[in-house]
Amino acid sequence: MPRILCFGDSNTWGYNPSDATRWPEGVRWTSRLNTLLNHDSTTPWYLAEEGLNGRTTVWDDPTKPHRNGSTALPMVLLTHRPLDWVVIMLGTNDLKSLFPAQTAWIGEGLRTLIGQVKEADNAGEATPRILVVSPPPMQDGNNWAAGFTVGRQKSIELAEVYRQVAKEEGCVFFEAATVCEASPIDGLHMDEAGHAALAQAIADKIKSQ
Numbered sequence: 001m002p003r004i005l006c007f008g009d010s011n012t013w014g015y016n017p018s019d020a021t022r023w024p025e026g027v028r029w030t031s032r033l034n035t036l037l038n039h040d041s042t043t044p045w046y047l048a049e050e051g052l053n054g055r056t057t058v059w060d061d062p063t064k065p066h067r068n069g070s071t072a073l074p075m076v077l078l079t080h081r082p083l084d085w086v087v088i089m090l091g092t093n094d095l096k097s098l099f100p101a102q103t104a105w106i107g108e109g110l111r112t113l114i115g116q117v118k119e120a121d122n123a124g125e126a127t128p129r130i131l132v133v134s135p136p137p138m139q140d141g142n143n144w145a146a147g148f149t150v151g152r153q154k155s156i157e158l159a160e161v162y163r164q165v166a167k168e169e170g171c172v173f174f175e176a177a178t179v180c181e182a183s184p185i186d187g188l189h190m191d192e193a194g195h196a197a198l199a200q201a202i203a204d205k206i207k208s209q
Contacts, residue, residue, distance in 0.1 A: 003046045004037070004206075005080050005128075006030045007073060007113075008089040010189060011136065012051030017186035027192055032199030037206070048080045057090050057109025059099045067093070070109070073116050082125035085206060086117050089133035089176070091158050092188065097149045107161040114169045130171040131205065134159035136180050136194060142187020174205050 006012055014028030025031045034047040050072075054061060058070040066072070069090055077083065090113070094106040110132065118127055137155040138148070145151070159175045166173035179201045180194035190198065 001044055001046050002037075002084045003048070003080065003082060004085040004087065005048045005050060005076065005083050006033070006087045006089070007050045007069070007076065008087075008133075009051060009055040009093055009135075010053040011092070012049065012089055013053055014051065014195070015053060015189045017183040017189040017191060023192070023195060027195055029190070029195040029199040029202070032196060033203055036199060036203035048076075050076050050080075054093055055090060056093045056099065057106060058112050059094060059109070061093075061096075061098070070112050070116065073113055074120060077117065077120040077122075081121065082123040083128040084125075085131060086128045087131045087133060087202065088113055088117075089135055091162070092135045092138060092155060095138070095151050095154050095158075096147050098147070101149065101154065103154055103157045103161045106158060107165045110162060111165050111169065114165070114171060129209065130166075130169070131174060131202070132162050132166040132171045133174050133176055133202065134162040136176045136182050136190055136198070138182045139184055139187035141184070142182070144188065172205065172209060174202060176201075 014023035016023050030049045037045040054064045054067045055069050056067055061067045091106050095101050117130055138151050140152045163173050179197040182188050183191040
């Protein structure tokens with residue numbers, strides 16, 4: 001049974017921009033991805049959802065504890081091992097003004113997470129393949145705009161930074177902006193159509209490898 005871990009922030013958790021609830025099974029992209037991977041598959045897939053609102057790559061948020069991705073990831077990898085794939089989609093929260101929000105620093109945060117995957121004990125199996133997903137671009141007019149500086153532009157620039165890091169680290173890369181972006185409702189989170197488009201694109205990417 002191929003095993004895949006999806007590690008991300010509120011867009012992986014499934015934050016609904018309309019009412020701040022969680023998109024249900026069958027709507028959020030991780031749930032849709034699970035369905036797509038298992039459709040017509042002779043070997044069933046196991047998918048682990050590990051999304052947390054406010055999660056960063058490597059930064060501690062003084063206003064929201066337990067959001068440092070590099071602190072959580074090693075434990076999560078051990079919990080779900082052995083893994084065949086790890087999907088990482090983080091970076092939006094790193095763009096907050098209270099962090100060193102230059103995209104180059106965020107890229108190095110991503111590199112730290114990739115290193116943790118490579119170094120993890122995978123229960124005797126080979127190192128899982130890593131899919132880096134640059135997050136959907138935010139809108140400058142988002143509900144938390146005061147917490148970001150030039151957020152949309154930096155979120156767009158992040159794709160090229162991630163593409164380069166993924167190339168250097170031997171990871172598969174996908175740019176979410178090619179199929180979706182944050183909903184104008186709150187400016188940070190995907191609507192139902194965005195989740196559907198992202199799930200299909202990631203399923204296609206994984207199946208093509």
